[in-house]
Amino acid sequence: MIIEIKVPSPGESITEVEIASWLVNDGDVVSKDQELAEIESDKATLTLNADKAGKIKIMIDAEQTVAVGAIACTIDTSVAPAEEEVKPKEEGVAKEAKVSEKVKSTAPKEVSKEHENVKVSPVAQNMMEEEGWTIDDVINGLHRISKKEINAIKESAPAETPLSSFMPVEETPVEREVNRQKMSSLRKKLSKRLVAVKQETAMLTTFNEVDMSHIMSLRKKYQNLFVEKHGVKLGFMSFFIKGSALAMKKHPMVNSMIDGEEIVTPNFVDVSVAVQTPKGLMVPVIRNAESMSLAQIEATLKQLAEKARTGKIGIDEMTGGTFTVTNGGVFGSMLSTPLINPPQSAILGMHNIVERPVAVAGKVEIRPIMYTALSYDHRIIDGKDSVGFLVTLKKMLENPQLMLTGGDDLEKIVLGL
Numbered sequence: 001m002i003i004e005i006k007v008p009s010p011g012e013s014i015t016e017v018e019i020a021s022w023l024v025n026d027g028d029v030v031s032k033d034q035e036l037a038e039i040e041s042d043k044a045t046l047t048l049n050a051d052k053a054g055k056i057k058i059m060i061d062a063e064q065t066v067a068v069g070a071i072a073c074t075i076d077t078s079v080a081p082a083e084e085e086v087k088p089k090e091e092g093v094a095k096e097a098k099v100s101e102k103v104k105s106t107a108p109k110e111v112s113k114e115h116e117n118v119k120v121s122p123v124a125q126n127m128m129e130e131e132g133w134t135i136d137d138v139i140n141g142l143h144r145i146s147k148k149e150i151n152a153i154k155e156s157a158p159a160e161t162p163l164s165s166f167m168p169v170e171e172t173p174v175e176r177e178v179n180r181q182k183m184s185s186l187r188k189k190l191s192k193r194l195v196a197v198k199q200e201t202a203m204l205t206t207f208n209e210v211d212m213s214h215i216m217s218l219r220k221k222y223q224n225l226f227v228e229k230h231g232v233k234l235g236f237m238s239f240f241i242k243g244s245a246l247a248m249k250k251h252p253m254v255n256s257m258i259d260g261e262e263i264v265t266p267n268f269v270d271v272s273v274a275v276q277t278p279k280g281l282m283v284p285v286i287r288n289a290e291s292m293s294l295a296q297i298e299a300t301l302k303q304l305a306e307k308a309r310t311g312k313i314g315i316d317e318m319t320g321g322t323f324t325v326t327n328g329g330v331f332g333s334m335l336s337t338p339l340i341n342p343p344q345s346a347i348l349g350m351h352n353i354v355e356r357p358v359a360v361a362g363k364v365e366i367r368p369i370m371y372t373a374l375s376y377d378h379r380i381i382d383g384k385d386s387v388g389f390l391v392t393l394k395k396m397l398e399n400p401q402l403m404l405t406g407g408d409d410l411e412k413i414v415l416g417l
Contacts, residue, residue, distance in 0.1 A: 003054075005050065021038050027057070028056050034049065035048070040185045054080070201379065234294065239400065242297060244325060245269040250407060253381050256381070268288050270287045283341060284318050321344060324338075328351055348372065349374070355369070392407045
């Protein structure tokens with residue numbers, strides 16, 4: 001029986017995709033649910049799987065753009081995949097061949113008269129015998145002479161022995177090749193969006209710094225207990241996501257966006273988290289972050305990030321965010337101005353944590369400091385809200401217990417202020 005494997009739809013608004021690469025060859029016998037190809041759209045990378053086991057016939061070439069629903073390949077289910085055979089005999093033959101090759105390679109070889117006077121240390125001699133190499137093989141394999149070799153010869157070789165008799169100089173070829181590869185649909189779409197952000201928004205960036213001492217102390221003190229109870233590690237990202245969601249209750253314009261001539265302000269916070277994948281940057285969404293615990297955020301983030309990196313994330317899991325958090329600190333970034341993810345109006349940039357001297361109660365102390373950056377669309381977010389948002393976030397990160405009060409001081413709540 002011949003069955004057809006059609007190109008799936010990555011999302012409601014997508015009509016065309018690109019067959020990025022085939023993971024099998026034409027004529028291969030595949031098993032059920034085996035990954036056959038990678039499919040790229042302008043929003044995500046998906047995999048094409050086999051519905052049944054059988055012999056595959058590829059109908060569309062790699063790097064070809066096709067319509068959703070087109071027949072990518074067919075599978076002849078009458079051809080069943082062969083069962084895995086026990087291979088002790090093959091392994092034995094391979095082992096014997098390897099030993100034979102080793103014996104053959106270690107057989108004595110004649111050394112040219114040109115190099116017969118070269119001194120070889122006992123350790124080096126043993127290594128050469130194990131590899132089946134002669135002095136000629138070693139010297140002829142040297143393509144570049146460094147200061148180390150020159151000094152070694154000056155110290156050990158007789159003064160009357162010319163350098164050329166030990167190491168013939170060979171010119172090192174200079175490579176000037178240029179590698180070209182086709183830009184993926186995802187990368188092309190991302191490029192257009194990044195340029196549009198700069199042209200269509202009045203983007204500004206404001207900065208602040210956060211003393212990470214308390215958060216780092218919490219993680220060190222409760223990490224094992226947290227993992228034991230929740231099954232995930234307590235990272236930094238969950239504090240920033242939760243803190244951002246709570247800070248927006250005081251500064252809701254940071255969570256707003258422009259729709260035509262209207263300003264839309266959701267009463268929920270769906271945080272897009274930038275994740276670097278082999279196919280480019282993806283931004284899965286953590287929905288209703290304001291109502292989630294740190295453990296729930298960590299578990300959701302881990303699941304979405306893994307799906308994004310393996311190309312198994314759906315379009316619905318990457319759309320609809322109201323705010324974005326990106327962490328350039330994992331790559332060592334000290335400071336940056338992140339680009340807004342439209343139609344959102346703001347994005348928070350995290351950076352690396354570095355011990356810096358700071359003034360604490362009139363004294364200079366060394367504290368772990370992170371610089372934070374908030375890029376925002378100045379058309380709807382004023383400086384008061386952008387700066388106030390970062391200040392509120394800073395307070396909660398430096399005193400995590402304030403997350404229980406949304407950033408308000410406990411004394412003010414007691415006093416009803």
